[in-house]
Amino acid sequence: MEVSLVRIMRTSARIGILALLAVGSVAIGIQLGAYTFRQRDPLAGATAASEAGSGLGFSNLDELSWSQQPSPLQTMSDVLEMVESEYVEKVDADDKFAVGAARTMLYTLDDPRTRYWAPDQTALLEQQLDGKFVGIGAVLAVVKEKRDEVEQRRVCVIAPVPGGPCDAAGVRAGDYITGIDGRWVIAYDPRLDLNRMTLRTMPEREYREKIKDATKKLQDGISWPRALEQLTQPTGKPLELTIERKSAPAPITVKVTRNETQVAPVEFHTVAPGTGYLRITQFTASAPAQVTSALKTSGRPARVILDLRDNAGGPDLAGPKSVVSSAAAVLSALGFSGEFGKIARGSSRHPIASAAQSGSSSGTRPSVAVLINKGTANIAEVAAAYLQARAGAKLIGAPSQGDSSYQKLIKLSLGAMTLTAGSYFTVAGKAVPATGLSPDVPVATGGPRWEKDAAVNKALALLGRAQGGRS
Incomplete structure (x- = not known):
């Protein structure tokens, strides 16, 4: 019997599903082959093969030509046809198989974040x-x-x-x-x-x-x-x-x-005359505007304690919700412009840059101290490294996460995928170290975020202003 592809490929979506299944099928075969080879009893595979070829009466399968080497796409076309025509129960093959194949494909990349x-x-x-x-x-x-x-x-x-x-x-x-x-x-x-x-x-x-x-x-x-x-x-x-x-x-x-x-991405307090405490929990779409507003309302303080503790970065979604774009815009709001890091993929390096905002010239850039901890990760580490290298900021707190993985969040017609699409490099041209960024001033942190916080007090001392007058 010659298996027809006309019925299988009746929509363009079906073609995408078959492509997913094809690659997934190959990956599964590789995995199963490796697993079989590792078994303790070397005869087990031979026994299984003997039983599989003993003739169990499935004539449709017998008629498939094993002497040729069909493409993975053709093989999965055959499998889909068999399932639709011969399986004991009705199967909604499109969604179920597509999702299963997508998961299998990405799993075989051996990258749990993808x-x-x-x-x-x-x-x-x-x-x-x-x-x-x-x-x-x-x-x-x-x-x-x-x-x-x-x-x-x-x-x-x-x-x-x-x-x-x-x-x-x-x-x-x-x-x-x-x-x-x-x-x-x-x-x-x-x-x-x-x-x-x-x-x-x-x-x-x-x-x-x-x-x-x-x-x-x-x-x-x-x-x-x-x-x-x-x-x-x-x-x-x-x-x-x-x-x-x-x-x-x-x-x-x-x-x-x-x-x-529900987390507010930005928190601001005046912690001393001319000194502001600015916490960025997340680089969201609204964070840059909130930072701009807070700095303007406070009269653009000469000194800023930037708290990036527990800012974990996150996958980058193209458009207004891009974490990379948000981080760049936050640095712009603080008065810093130009390249502040790179995204590396293979031998290529793509710069990440922030653009100067009107009213945010180099003359109005504040002195900055940056608070970090184990929860500071990903693009937040890139921003912290930039401020340390280019703005003379001291890193205060505990070593950061050490997460250099640049992830993309890609929407699909059914669900989405996160994909490791590169590595974050600092402005110095080096990958974010796996051990994390080391603080210039180690301080054990915990408890309240800014009131009576040891790291905030240390930052105040380093920025040259006595503690007091908090609001």
Whole structure:
């Protein structure tokens, strides 16, 4: 039987789906092939192949020509045709297969930050760009790191949202969420440890028991995509989180109530005569205008304490919600113009520049001190590095996150995808260091953001004005 493509490609959207499925199919095949090759019993693959070729009566499959090497697109066309005509139940192949293929394709890139977002998740992600957070109230990311020679994928709190549930529960930037309601958030396959360490020395019976235990741990756990979904659900019962913190000798357990949190991207106070405290929580579309208004209302202070703590940057969405454009416009509002960083992709370097605003000449640039912590990440680190290098600003606080990944948020006809599209470089032409920016003046920070804040007091002293007269 010759499989017809006419019915499959009846709309242009279908063609896109087939393309997704084609690449996804190849990726799955590679993964499955590698997995089969790694099995302990080398005869298992041969046995499976023998059974598959034993003639089970599926005539449609038998008629497909295996002597040729069809293109992946043709192969997936065949698969779709078979599913639509032969599967036991009616399948809405277009959406279901397209989403599955997209997820598989991006997963095989081995970059947990490059992923597909379903339509409902996309809506929540866009809301975050406007300062509205749901769930546990934190900027989360899945990071890859090697532990005991095993590469793991771990859910990391990049920054808790100020005033959100995580903030209230004492969760900190840099914490790892390793468990939800007693279920392990799967970071890796524990059977890999067993295979690497004991395969050749452990008695067969003991080995099988260990494999059984490791498999159960895996089955009882929760995958990191599912974990992220739970952590970002708008409402629901409180979650008990198991937290791993580098400074804590043992895991910490906290209970977090999921809720909606609206964050003001800009906060301004006059903390001393001629000195303003300016906090940028997020580089949103409205942040530049708010900064301009705050500085104008206060008479353009000669000294500014710029608080970038827990500013996690974020994916860059083309248009007015671009975090890169917002950061550039904020620097312009402060009186700084010109190139302040680069986006690198391969050997190419694309400058990130801010344009001078009217009334913001170099003569009116304020003296600046910048507050950073572990939650300062991404484009916020680029801005901090620029002010340190070009404006003589002192960095005060704790080392930043060390996140150089430039992410794009790309809307699709069904949902969206985040894609690692480059790396952030500082104005000095170097990538943001993985260990983060080191503060010029280390100060342990925490508690209130500006009142009685040790970092703010240190900044006041460095900027040459005594503390007092706060409003």
